[in-house]
Amino acid sequence: MRTVVLYNSPRDDEAEVAAWRGYIKAYDATIEFRNWPKTGPVEEIDYVLAWLPQLGDLARYPNLKAIFWLGAGVDHLLKDKELPRRVPIVRLVDEGLSAGMTEYVLLHVLRYHRRLPELEAQQREGVWRQLSYPLAKDRRIGIMGMGVLGTDAAKRLISLGFDVGGWSGSPKQLAGLTSFHGDGQLTAFLARSEILVCLLPLTPTTTGIINARTLAALPKGAAVINAARGGHVIDVDLIAALDRGQIAHATLDVFTTEPLPVEHPFWRHPRITLTPHVASMTPSETASRVVVEGLKALRAGRRAANIVDLTKGY
Ligand code: NDP
Ligand code: OXD
Secondary structure, eight states: OOOOEEESSSSSHHHHHHHHHHHHHOOOOOOEEEETTOOGGGGGGEEEEEOOTTTGGGGTTTTTOOOEEEESSHHHHOOOOOOTTSEEEOOOOOOHHHHHHHHHHHHHHHHHHHTTTHHHHHHTTTTOOOOOOOOOOOOOEEEOOOSHHHHHHHHHHHHHOOOOEEEEEEEEOTEEEEEETTTGGGGHHHHHHSSEOOOOOTTTTTTOOHHHHHHHOTTEEEEEEEEEOGGGOOOOHHHHHHHSSEEEEEEOOOSSSSSOOOTOGGGGGGTTTEEEHHHHHHHHHHHHHHHHHHHHHHHHTTOSBBBOOTTOOO
């Protein structure tokens, strides 16, 4: 039986679309792959593979059986007031996506652990001064969000010897991890996080979680790495904390408005490192395999893994 899959991503990148088409067909030759906006008759579309589609578009396919979201965070999708809520949403959990995020977290944690921003400033001034740094076991890292990505990053940091704390909704069992959970343990978690990494989903309960109060709860001179969503940060509070020296440095990959407007002060702040939402980019090679496995499960009448819980919003 024919299965029609519509790929719908705003990235106008022919090579990327060709890669997705090639991998999907290689994994399952019976799938007919279409690329938005060339949908053909909308009633023929069985599944949509989507990343940041136009709001309202997903309501156009009357026979849609599932949405495969080509990213981990579904906040954009849940903003869609016309989202067909009867249709299961399968978010992306993929080894390639996890590996990319873990690389990003390690890159920036090690940069702060080894005081690279200060060494770079010294180089600009022609200063030769050896700055000491603690052993990894004495460096406390805090990961907010101990889901798929937070856990992968935590495992690598623990294997490098860091003292890692993790904060999540429910307690976690992971060798070497100090687990904190729930609102009641947030302050204790923050108080020990010299380098804070945010890997939370953006939901009504996590919006604005990096704010004046939580930044003040971190040890003085802490570093903040936000690779989750811009909406987690209250921008003016972060700038004030940086200017006061409460926060020494921040790495920001995600922003409330993307692309970040040119006039935004983050662009020019001397103690902000900014990247354009590249912490982890969905690799078609690994992600397409995950999608086809999910599709096969659904076609066989089984439940696909990683269906989004609409009540929790992630
Ligand atoms: P998961 O759903 O696997 O994990 C989410 C974690 O956050 C869980 O541990 C969950 O707790 C915890 N959590 C959720 N709400 C709360 C809360 N109110 N209080 C405490 N903990 C909470 O997500 P992923 O790890 O797959 O992805 C995380 C996010 O990373 C994505 O939502 C996306 O926004 C971002 N991302 C960014 C990318 C980039 O390039 N910048 C790339 C990919 C993802 P519990 O375990 O108890 O449910
Ligand atoms: C994601 C992202 O959520 O890339 O996967 O931001």
